[in-house]
Amino acid sequence: MTLLVDGVKFQTVAGNGQVPAYAAYLKAKLLSAGFAPADVQFVALGETGYLTARTPGRDRKAKPVVVLAHMDVVAADPKDWTRDPFTPVVENGYVFGRGSLDNKAGLSMAVATLMQLRRAKWVPQRDVVLVLTGDEETTMQTTKAAAAAFKDAALVLNADAGGGQLGDDGKPVVYALQAAEKVYGDWHLSVTDPGGHSSRPGPDNAIVHLATAVTRIAAYRFPPQQNEITKASLAGTATMTPGPLGAAMRAFAANPADTAAADILSADKRYIGQVRTTCVPTMFNGGHAPNALPQRAVANINCRIFPGTPRAAVEAKLVELAADPKVTVRFNDNGTIEAGASPLDPKVLGAVKAAVAKRAPGLLVVPAQEAGATDSMHFRAYGIPSFGVGGVFMKPSDSFAHGLNERVPVATFDPGVAWWESLLNTLG
Numbered sequence: 001m002t003l004l005v006d007g008v009k010f011q012t013v014a015g016n017g018q019v020p021a022y023a024a025y026l027k028a029k030l031l032s033a034g035f036a037p038a039d040v041q042f043v044a045l046g047e048t049g050y051l052t053a054r055t056p057g058r059d060r061k062a063k064p065v066v067v068l069a070h071m072d073v074v075a076a077d078p079k080d081w082t083r084d085p086f087t088p089v090v091e092n093g094y095v096f097g098r099g100s101l102d103n104k105a106g107l108s109m110a111v112a113t114l115m116q117l118r119r120a121k122w123v124p125q126r127d128v129v130l131v132l133t134g135d136e137e138t139t140m141q142t143t144k145a146a147a148a149a150f151k152d153a154a155l156v157l158n159a160d161a162g163g164g165q166l167g168d169d170g171k172p173v174v175y176a177l178q179a180a181e182k183v184y185g186d187w188h189l190s191v192t193d194p195g196g197h198s199s200r201p202g203p204d205n206a207i208v209h210l211a212t213a214v215t216r217i218a219a220y221r222f223p224p225q226q227n228e229i230t231k232a233s234l235a236g237t238a239t240m241t242p243g244p245l246g247a248a249m250r251a252f253a254a255n256p257a258d259t260a261a262a263d264i265l266s267a268d269k270r271y272i273g274q275v276r277t278t279c280v281p282t283m284f285n286g287g288h289a290p291n292a293l294p295q296r297a298v299a300n301i302n303c304r305i306f307p308g309t310p311r312a313a314v315e316a317k318l319v320e321l322a323a324d325p326k327v328t329v330r331f332n333d334n335g336t337i338e339a340g341a342s343p344l345d346p347k348v349l350g351a352v353k354a355a356v357a358k359r360a361p362g363l364l365v366v367p368a369q370e371a372g373a374t375d376s377m378h379f380r381a382y383g384i385p386s387f388g389v390g391g392v393f394m395k396p397s398d399s400f401a402h403g404l405n406e407r408v409p410v411a412t413f414d415p416g417v418a419w420w421e422s423l424l425n426t427l428g
């Protein structure tokens with residue numbers, strides 16, 4: 001808890017240069033718990049960097065297990081917050097503050113656990129390396145560097161994904177084990193034209209060309225897809241979903257060719273991303289004067305690609321759908337990379353089930369494919385199985401990650417440390 005409350009005070013927003021100070025604070029804590037100075041390293045990268053702390057295992061030649069979390073947070077404007085985002089407040093059973101949930105809760109639990117194990121002179125089977133990145137919310141350059149440094153890892157356990165969901169009565173409903181993420185992709189579509197006086201329109205209009213192409217793209221539905229993660233996820237979620245939606249989950253899990261079931265799921269915002277690649281227009285801009293023919297129109301198409309589908313195939317589809325040589329389609333590289341799903345490792349699933357059995361006996365564990373992207377993608381891109389196994393249990397209505405008045409329940413912290421201890425004892 002001290003780690004979390006202290007951690008929120010570091011304004012580790014991109015551009016603030018506060019990650020090294022936070023890392024120095026964490027390093028001092030780790031050293032005080034008995035980590036050897038040589039085992040705790042900060043690697044600087046511009047204004048940020050990543051911190052690693054190694055717990056040496058019995059078999060030093062075995063591939064290490066990486067425990068992953070991120071130190072940076074999304075920006076927060078104090079004007080919009082009820083409380084100052086960087087002054088941690090413990091109130092009504094919550095710790096409030098930017099990053100209190102994403103990801104300083106998960107990070108602090110993992111650090112507290114490793115400190116506790118270090119004090120107890122724990123020796124895992126193989127090296128366990130804590131890796132704390134410093135720009136997960138922005139460009140993931142530290143993640144990229146850390147993944148390259150640990151590309152021989154056997155396994156990544158990410159504290160920034162996965163977690164327990166509580167019902168409104170506070171009782172656990174399900175545990176989501178994150179094993180896959182959609183692949184992110186932006187494409188810029190543009191049309192240029194000589195333009196001219198708007199009183200003398202010709203057959204070509206940049207806005208009309210682009211709008212027509214964008215409309216065709218928006219109307220298109222990528223074919224339904226399934227992998228073992230989404231199959232297990234939908235089958236598991238079906239057991240607690242009544243009515244036609246639950247039936248559609250069951251039907252689609254049993255038969256990915258069931259397009260009627262896929263249509264029902266696609267009509268629900270919560271599940272469309274589980275069923276297919278989605279591409280939607282997110283920005284549109286055109287023209288330069290009310291009385292001039294547009295010389296330029298640009299749009300952004302944002303795609304969330306089903307893992308395993310090459311981005312090049314999505315791009316080819318966009319070009320085909322645009323069906324207009326005047327429309328230029330260009331991939332906008334923001335540094336995200338293509339990574340497949342992690343095959344469901346029975347050892348990891350077993351370890352999560354064992355930790356769940358201690359914390360919430362009988363609770364359903366469901367594998368999950370996330371719509372967003374985390375640090376895991378850079379490790380998955382190296383083929384390292386990476387699982388979001390966060391120890392936070394909370395109500396969806398309490399989740400304000402990236403948003404205003406972010407908070408985390410105090411009551412989740414100590415069980416979260418026991419959670420990580422259980423996982424690491426099994427998998428370390």
Ligand SMILES: [Zn+2]
Pocket residue numbers: 070102103136160
């Ligand atoms: Zn995060």
